[in-house]
Amino acid sequence: DAKTTQPPSMDCAEGRAANLPCNHSTISGNEYVYWYRQIHSQGPQYIIHGLKNNETNEMASLIITEDRKSSTLILPHATLRDTAVYYCIVTKETSGSRLTFGEGTQLTVNP
Amino acid sequence: NAGVMQNPRHLVRRRGQEARLRCSPMKGHSHVYWYRQLPEEGLKFMVYLQKENIIDESGMPKERFSAEFPKEGPSILRIQQVVRGDSAAYFCASSPKTESNEQFFGPGTRLTVL
Numbered sequence: 617d618a619k620t621t622q623p624p625s626m627d628c629a630e631g632r633a634a635n636l637p638c639n640h641s642t643i644s645g646n647e648y649v650y651w652y653r654q655i656h657s658q659g660p661q662y663i664i665h666g667l668k669n670n671e672t673n674e675m676a677s678l679i680i681t682e683d684r685k686s687s688t689l690i691l692p693h694a695t696l697r698d699t700a701v702y703y704c705i706v707t708k709e710t711s712g713s714r715l716t717f718g719e720g721t722q723l724t725v726n727p
Numbered sequence: 728n729a730g731v732m733q734n735p736r737h738l739v740r741r742r743g744q745e746a747r748l749r750c751s752p753m754k755g756h757s758h759v760y761w762y763r764q765l766p767e768e769g770l771k772f773m774v775y776l777q778k779e780n781i782i783d784e785s786g787m788p789k790e791r792f793s794a795e796f797p798k799e800g801p802s803i804l805r806i807q808q809v810v811r812g813d814s815a816a817y818f819c820a821s822s823p824k825t826e827s828n829e830q831f832f833g834p835g836t837r838l839t840v841l
Contacts, residue, residue, distance in 0.1 A: 659834050660820075660830075715760075
């Protein structure tokens, strides 16, 4: 799996958009970008994934650059409950592929 | 549809004892994964199983650790002769047999070795 690089921490005001960047310059053509988050001590939670097109679901939006070397996860209206470690993972989109968690970004949403 | 279930949630063992961690995947999911999170560290893949088969155990320590996912019943992660370094949170995840790597995680089992 391609290596990813994320800032170790970010802060965001409640109600504002949180934009979490991820670099994955060695991504290969058949690899997808997945985002998970882990709220303190809980099991990780899937957020969203994409290949090359921008994606949106009820939780977030994923913007992938045209060259696919970086992406941004957007939480449009962050709440205090969004405080968590966010992981950007590059992996093949086939069930059975291990997830390689890096150190992620600690997002703190402030009131 | 109940989520991934793990039990016990907390487990305390003395050095040299055995630890058995159980994971019931979501209904209809045939793929199970185990991950370990050591204190102040990230999540590390341990093993991937399908019913009655170990598919990828490249993340499992070579000794004392074993995993199974029988035809009937939960997946079991077994740690023999535990040592203090085994103290960690162990997470199980499951996924359906589809073309997606969306894995659903359980709440974890926190193992403490005294």
